[in-house]
Amino acid sequence: MGLPQTRLGGIMIWRKQVVTPDEMRKLDSWAINELSIPGIVLMENAARGTATAIAERYPPPKKIAIFVGRGNNGGDGLAVGRWLKTMGYEVDIFAFSMDLRGDALTNLNILRQLRFDIKLIESADTVPWQKGWDIIVDAIFGTGFKGQLAPLFREVIARINVHPARKVAIDIPSGVDAYTGEVADIAVKADLTCTMGLPKVGFFFPPAIDYVGELKVIDLGVMFEDIADVHIVDCEVIANLLPNRPAWGHKGTFGKVLIIAGSPGFTGAATLASLSALKIGAGLVYLAIPRSLNPILEVKATEVVTIPLPETEDMLLSVDASDLLLNMLDNMNALVIGPGLGRAHTLRELILKIIEHNEHVPMLIDADGLNNLCWQDITRIKAPFVVTPHPGELSRLINKKVDEILKAPLNLTHELSREITGVIVLKGAPTLIAHQGKVYINPVYDSALATAGSGDVLSGIIGGLMGMGVNVFDAALLGVYIHGEAGRIADSKLTPYSVIAGDIMANIHVVVERIVQGGIDGGIIRRGTQ
Template structure:
C-alpha cells in the first residue's frame, strides 16, 4: 500500500485541482461521503447520536460533509465549530453554508468559556467525529484545541478521526503535544506515513483508505517512495511451486559465518532459518573448538571448523573463510561472532573480498563501528539488519535519536552506503539505496527476545542464496518473519514466544502469504 507524507499529499491535491481540473470542493464531497459511509457501516445500521467537532480548515470542511450525509440518513448530528465562524474559508466555507441552509445545527465554540458550556452536550453523543486538525499540522497543539483533544480522549466514546487524528504528524507519526486516540480513521486518497509508524499507529485505530477521486495517473507520476508491506508489495516467487526437475543446487548455497563461546545458539538459529527459507544448502563456518557443539546441535546444516583464537574468529581464520566462499551463492555474517580485534580483521577482509550477496547482522555490524568505509569498499550487494542500538553505534548517535526518525535514518544510511537497510523494531523499516522505504506491519512485542534477529538474518540469507534480489529478499523475509511471530502469538501468547518458535511457524507464514497472491506454475 502506497504511503504519502503531508507534503506529498498536498502536491497530489494541488495537481488534481489545478492541473487536472477537478475542483477541491468535489474532492471534499467525495472524502466526506466516503467517511460517512464507513461510519454507517461500522457503527450502524441503527442511527447514533453524533457530535462532529470541526476546526476552521479543510478537515472541518470534511466534517461538515460527513455531518450532512449522516443527518440525511436519519442520524441525529450536532456540529461544534471550534473557531470563529468568519474564519472558515474556501471549500470548508462552502460546506458550512450548505450545512446551515439545510437546517443543520451548528454550535459555535470559539473560546474556553464556550467549550466549558458545550461539554455536557458533547458528552451526550454516542459517537464523536474528530474533524479539528488535518495533515497540515506541523506544530504543537496548544490552547483551546489541546483541551478539546484531552476531553475527547477522556470521554470513553467511540471516536472517528477524519483523515488523521488531530495532533498527529502525518509525515513522522510523532505526537504534536497531544493527539486524539481514534477507533477508526478514514484517510483520504492515500494512507499517510505517520499513520503506520509508532507512536502514531497507536492513535489511528482501524485505518481505511477512502478514494476521493485523485486520478491514478497523478498518483503514479508522484514518485512516492514509501509503502506499507503486504503480499501485493512482495516478490513471492520464491514461495511458489518448484520445477519438478529441480535439485538442492537449484536453490543456492548459503555460507553462515557465526558463533563464539556462549553464542552457538545464534549460529544454529541463523543456519536453520536459512533452510526454512528454502535454501538448498547451508554451511556454517564455526570456530574450530565449537564445532563439536554444532555437530550435535545441527542435522541438516553442514559445519566447517575454522582456525581460531580462544574460541573466536581471528586473522588466522581468514584464509579458510575466504576459501569457503568458493561455490557459495550468498553469505550471512555476524550472529554471535564477538568483536575482538582479530574478529574485526576477519570481518573486514571478508567484506573486501566477497563477491556474492551478503547480509550483515549483530556483531558483524558492531565490528564496523568506526570503520564504515569498509562497507563502501565492499563490491558485493549488502543487506544490513541493525536494531536501533546497533544503528546508533554505527552512526555515533543514541538509540533514542534513531527511534525519533527511523524512516529517514534508514533511508540516509542506505543511500550513503549503497546498501539495503533493515532497521529492526516495532514497524521494521526496509530502505534501499534509491530512497525507497517499506514499513512492515507484521510482528508483535513477543518477538522482543534474544535470537529472533538471528532467525531474520537466516531467512534473508536463505532468500539471497536462492538468487532473490537483495531488496526483495529483505522485504519478503521481514514480512514473513513478523507474520510467523504473529501466528505463534495467536497460539501461545506473546509472553512465552521464543526465537525457535519462529522456525516452526515460518512454513505456516509462507502458506498464508501464498494463499493471498497468485503464484503461477513454474
C-alpha cells in the same frame, strides 16, 4: 504528470506509497490543476468515503457528534455529517469557529440551507457530553497541524478521549504530527482513522501508532502519481517475490548458503540463523564455526552442514580460517556473517578479508558482523549486500546516539541508503528497508518480536532467500515481511509474553503457505496482541 509507472514484483504500487503532508498537498494540487477535478469534488469524495467507512464499521442507527475546526479538515467533517444524516444517523455538529473559507465554507452553507443546527463551541463545558453519543468524529485539525494545542482544543480533546463513544478521526487524529508521529501533549485517541488518498508518514511511528487505531485509506477517485520515496510493505507488495519451487528441483537447485557465526555462549544465534535459512527453503546451509563449538552445533542443528574452523585462544574464529572460507565462498549462492560471532580485532581482520575478496556472492551482515566494522567499511562493499542493524548497532556504526536515531529513523535510513550500494534494514517498530533513497515501512507492531534471537531468525530468512536467487532488495522486503508475520502468528498462539525466537522460526512455514495461497489480510497497520 502521467499515471504512475512504479512497479514492484509486477504489482502496481501507487496506492502503497506513504506521503508527507507536503507531498499530499502537491498531489491534491495536481488533481485540481492538471486533471481539472475541483477541490469541492475531492472533498465530497472524501466525505462520502469516510461516511461509508463509518457505516461499515458502526452501522446505523446511532448517535454521532462531529467536532469541526476551521480548515479543510473541518469542511470534511461538515460534509461527512451530511452524508451520515442521509444514512440514518442522528447527527450533532459542534464547530470551533463559523469563520470558514473555500470549500469548507461551501459545505457550511449547504448545511445551513438544509437547516442543520451547528453549535459553536465557546468552552468545553458548553458541549452536552451527557447526550449519549455512540460515535464521536474528530475533524478538528488536519495533517498540517504542528506544535501545541490552545487550551480550548486541549480541554475538548481531553473530554473526547474519556467519553465512552467510539472515536473516528478524519485524515489524522487531531494533535498528531503527520510528519513525525509526535504528540505534543494530547491528541484524539481514535478507534478508526479515515485518511484521505494516501497514508501519512507520521502514522507509522510512535507515539502516533497508539492514536491512529485502525487505518482506512479513503479513495478520492484519483490514481495519484507515485512521487514518494516511502512505501508500505504488505501482502500485495511481496506477493510475487517468493521464488518458484519446481517439483523436479534438488538441493543445489534451491541454493547454497554459507553462514559464518557462533562463539562461546552464542551457539543459539548460529543455530537459529542456519535453521531459519533452511526453513525458508534454501537447499543447503553450511555453518562455519569455531572448531570447539562443533560438537554442540552438530546436535543443535542436525540438518545443517557444520564447518569447524581454526579458532583463537578465546574460541573465536581465527584469521587463519580466511583461506578456507574464501575457497568455500566461490561455490556459494549467499553469505551471512555475524550472528553470535563475537567481537575482536582478529574477527574484524577476518571479515574485512572476506568483504574485500567477495565481489559477486550476495551477502548479509548482521549483529557482530556489524559490531566488528565501521560505516566506512560498509560503504566499500563490492558485492550485493544487506545490513540489518538494530538502533544500538547502527548507533555504534555511524557514531550517533540511539535517541537521535529513534527521533528521525525514516530520514536517517533514507540518507544512509544513498551512501551505500546495498540495502539497509533498520530493525524496530516499524522496521525500515531502504535502498538508494527508497524506503519501505513494514508496519508490524508486536512485542513478541522483541526477544533474544529474533534478529538471527531474520538474518537466516533473508540469507536463505538470497541463496534461492532472490535479489538482495526483494529478499530484504520479503524476509522482513515473513519474519514479522511469523511473530504475529506465534503471538496469537502463545501471547507476546511467551514467544521466543524458536517460535518465530516455527511459524515461517505458516506465512509462506499463506503467501502461496493468496496473502495475509492484516490491514495496513498490523498489530500483535495488545
